[in-house]
Amino acid sequence: MWKNYSESYLKHNRRTCISIMMAVFGAMMFLSLICTMAFNLWKYEIERIELEEGGWQGRIISELSENDIKKIQQFKNVERAELNEDLSDEKTVIDIYFKNLRTIYSDMPGIARYLGVEEEEIQYHVQLLSCYFITDPQDKEPPLLLPFCAVVLFFICLSLILIIRNSFEISMRARIRQFGILSGIGATPGQIRTCLLQEAAALSILPILLGTAAGIGSSYAVIKAVNHFAENVAGRHPAVFQYHPVILTVSLFLAAVTVLLSAWIPAVKLSRMTPMEAVRNEEGLHLNKRKRRTVLSGIFGIKGELAGNAMKAQNRAYRISNVSLVLSFLSFALMLCFFTLSDISTRYTYFERYQDTWDVMAEIKNTELADFDRTQEIRNLPGIRDSILYQKAEMRISLPREWQSPQMLALGGLEALTENEVEKDKQGNDTVISPVIIMDDESFLKYCREIGASPGLDGTIILNRIWDSKNSNFRDRKYIPFVKENKTAAAAAEEIKMREIPILAYTQDEPKLREEYADYALVQFMPLSLWERMGAHTGETTTYIRILGRQGIDLEGCSLIGDGIEKILDTSYDYEIENRIRERISNEEMLQGVKMIIGGFCILIAVIGIANIFSVTLGFVQQRKREFAQYLSIGMTPKDIRSVFCMEAFVTAGRPILITIPLTAAAVTFMLAASHLNPEVFLREAPIIPVAAFAAVIIFFVGLAYFIGGRRVLNCDLSEILKDDTLN
Known part of the structure; x- marks a missing residue:
């Protein structure tokens, strides 16, 4: 079976195979890059907090003795308890570290009751705990930054997984008729299933491994670049590249499961069909009676009716493309809106508030x-x-x-x-x-x-x-x-x-x-x-x-004052000096670095969306050659077919945008309510132009995909397509 069919198919359909392999490689590279970068950013934030504030998780400030420290260490979930000599003066400060952080908000009150201290004398390292998604159950407004980033990361990863799914979906759907012929001559569903899995493995193993390695290397290069650009930022510790086996395991597992399902689903579908049904299966247009006219048919007549029916007939196939485009556009818009709000908040609550207070x-x-x-x-x-x-x-x-x-x-x-x-x-x-x-x-x-x-x-x-x-x-x-x-x-x-x-x-x-x-x-x-x-x-x-x-006063003037203070204090005192203007410049440099990273992610999201556009749109246009040959046989002209293409492209590009706009508006409304920021302030700086540009990119590439596919269809001999029942 492998030699007679699979090997022959891969040899005679190199363009399709290369397309699948490139899609798998690109998706895995970006998936590995994003997961690795997210892990490194998460670890860097934890390191920053521990360096600046300490790695303690709970703290008790009261009149305690060394014997009380031993009592604390007897609690089952306490890893260790230490006396903080730097803070202990009139009262004893004990830093507590836990084995399982999830129960800290119930364990700390229990420890306080056992020691006989008031709950007001216990503290939680809220910022550090929030990095582990642990928040106070009584807090009505818990930190939302990390959960928001996790949701965006999930959307991006889902979009990347859909790229792999789409690539196999297009190829497999186009071959159901061929599988029906094979089934009719005696091939069992098990044989076809084995064949498909072998093909999927042959096309995916190398791109998955190379893509994963390329993603890890790219994330290493990004961290080196960030360290280079931010080396002059005061008070920043350099980021160190880190990688965890869990990331590799999860990314490889997701890719393997996606490939497996992509190859398995067509075989399962075929096993439920008779050979005759599979042979008769066509992806072309099926005109059905409608109780009401569609918007396209109402505006454009019969050509709109054909475009609407084509979109409905391909609705299941386009569903993955729509989801991918929505996720890409939504992630892009939410990311820009969130960091715009964050920038406004930082500027209003710190730099503009204190600009006339200190230098x-x-x-x-x-x-x-x-x-x-x-x-x-x-x-x-x-x-x-x-x-x-x-x-x-x-x-x-x-x-x-x-x-x-x-x-x-x-x-x-x-x-x-x-x-x-x-x-x-x-x-x-x-x-x-x-x-x-x-x-x-x-x-x-x-x-x-x-x-x-x-x-x-x-x-x-x-x-x-x-x-x-x-x-x-x-x-x-x-x-x-x-x-x-x-x-x-x-x-x-x-x-x-x-x-x-x-x-x-x-x-x-x-x-x-x-x-x-x-x-x-x-x-x-x-x-x-x-x-x-x-x-x-x-x-x-x-x-x-x-x-x-x-x-x-300018930066030079502030620096001269700082230098003068250093000379006066010399080595007699332990001191730190802050310069407001230098701090603002450092903050702007950091923001530039953050924007560079965000811009990279936005470009990545754009590539994800565009890849899905071409893999789905172009693939299905090619798949529908028989349908367009039938249109020409009943008297439609190439110009009429181009009109149908334009309408389908308009719907394909416009639907994700129309879905994303209200979702983004709802999310921004929630963020504005949570931050209590005046909507007018946000609207003055809202990232309307970048979001509109991204929407224009989606429209352009959807149109380009339909243009390329349509030209290939119209330039081939459509009369031969109606008679083509070969397996290659």
Whole structure:
């Protein structure tokens, strides 16, 4: 059977065989490339988080002992528990690592109860856990970036699998009539099935292996290129190429299953048909009576009727092509829209927000603000317009109901805004977090004058505002007063013996610092001299220097200020210096790298769609030569047939676009709602031109495929086709 039929078929149909092999090679190369790149990006993100924030998964901050660490390690799912000496100061910080991360949100509360600590004293490494698709069950707005990328990756991989499926589908469907003849002369379904599987293996094994190797090599080259372009990006660690056997196993398994099913399905279909039915099987047009006219027939008459019937008769075959085109176009559009939203969000929430707040930031580690003695030297540096030295601390303040503002009480009080996540003290009063910004005395007095308060160093200034989460969102926050402004003193936390702190002023304006405060916190600004008199401790030994350069300062000016600070601090301090303009340039360079990667994926998606267009559209046009010969025999002209081709091309290209547009609009609406971004802002920067260009590419290549196929059909001897029953 193999020598008499399969070997002869492969030898006399080299064009078809080469087409299948190229489709399998291309699909496997892109599948391997995408899976490998996705794995490397995922591993890189995990490495970045662990380098910047540590690899801990759960954390307990409380008054604990070494014996408690041993107790934690006795839990079945705990891999290890370690004392974090860098953070442990007044309280013990224990980092916990788990064997099975899936149960961390149920295990951590159990550990806390066993140790007798409050749930408020446990922390989760949310960003790291989200990389493993683990989110807090109580979180109403979990991170969506990784799930979104996973969905896009699934769509792309499915499109690639369909390329392989399509290539075999076209070849097998064209040969059902031949299989019927073989069945009629005595070939059994088992023999034909074995024959088809042998052909599929012969055509697929080498392209699958070569394509997989080419994809791995391409991903290695992409990572090297990304490292080259991003080598000057500050704070970035180089990406290291990694590969996992699971990727190889999954990609080879998917390819093998696809090839197997592609060869198996026609044989199963044939086994259900009699030899006569198989011989009579034709892929041409079958005119059926219709109860209602189609849109094409209503507009274009009989030619539209023929095109509509042809599309319906080939509906099952074109279904795979439609799905592939929809997936390609949808993945392209969603990817562009998502990263456009991400870019807008980053720009609005960071760079534009802080562009007039700081130019140079210095963090001096292991140094109390009171012990820093080089303040004046830094302020005397040329090019500095304003500078503030500060340190951060945190209190917990008891807030009686009579202290809360009428506006907040009208909304239901602090409990309503925080959705009942408020601690209570022994008297039943609300306990709120109160971040304290300890400023150098000179900066504090200047801040007093800026807000219109009487300058003084014997009290604190309250940032009297709280986010009205009932009537606004985090993107466009509206604030209301937190407390009544008729109070003159506030009780501090227990660690400073509930001492009353005089309140100099209430304000809605914060000083220009690069700080983000908790949503429902009562922020205080305090002079250093008062903090020292209170005898309190910050719990943090980092001093921050915020510097605002001269008006219109450029990168060179910021660099000169940074160099001056480095000379002053020399080797006496452990410090880090950030340059806002350099950071913005680095971010833009990173974005360019990301856009380059995204652009590569978009080109890849375009290639996937185009490959499907040619493999399906061109294949089925060639397959329908007998149908077009029948049209000519009843008096249609080549021009009429070209018109039918144009209508089919229009429907083939237009249907995926019409399906994708509402799906993309729905997805963008969901993303806008989740990010609380004004739709008008997105519409001003929406990637309309790239999406429209991609749609134009689809239309062009569908038309090109029909043009090439139609010309081949019309240039051959159609009268001979009606008599052609050969097997080759």
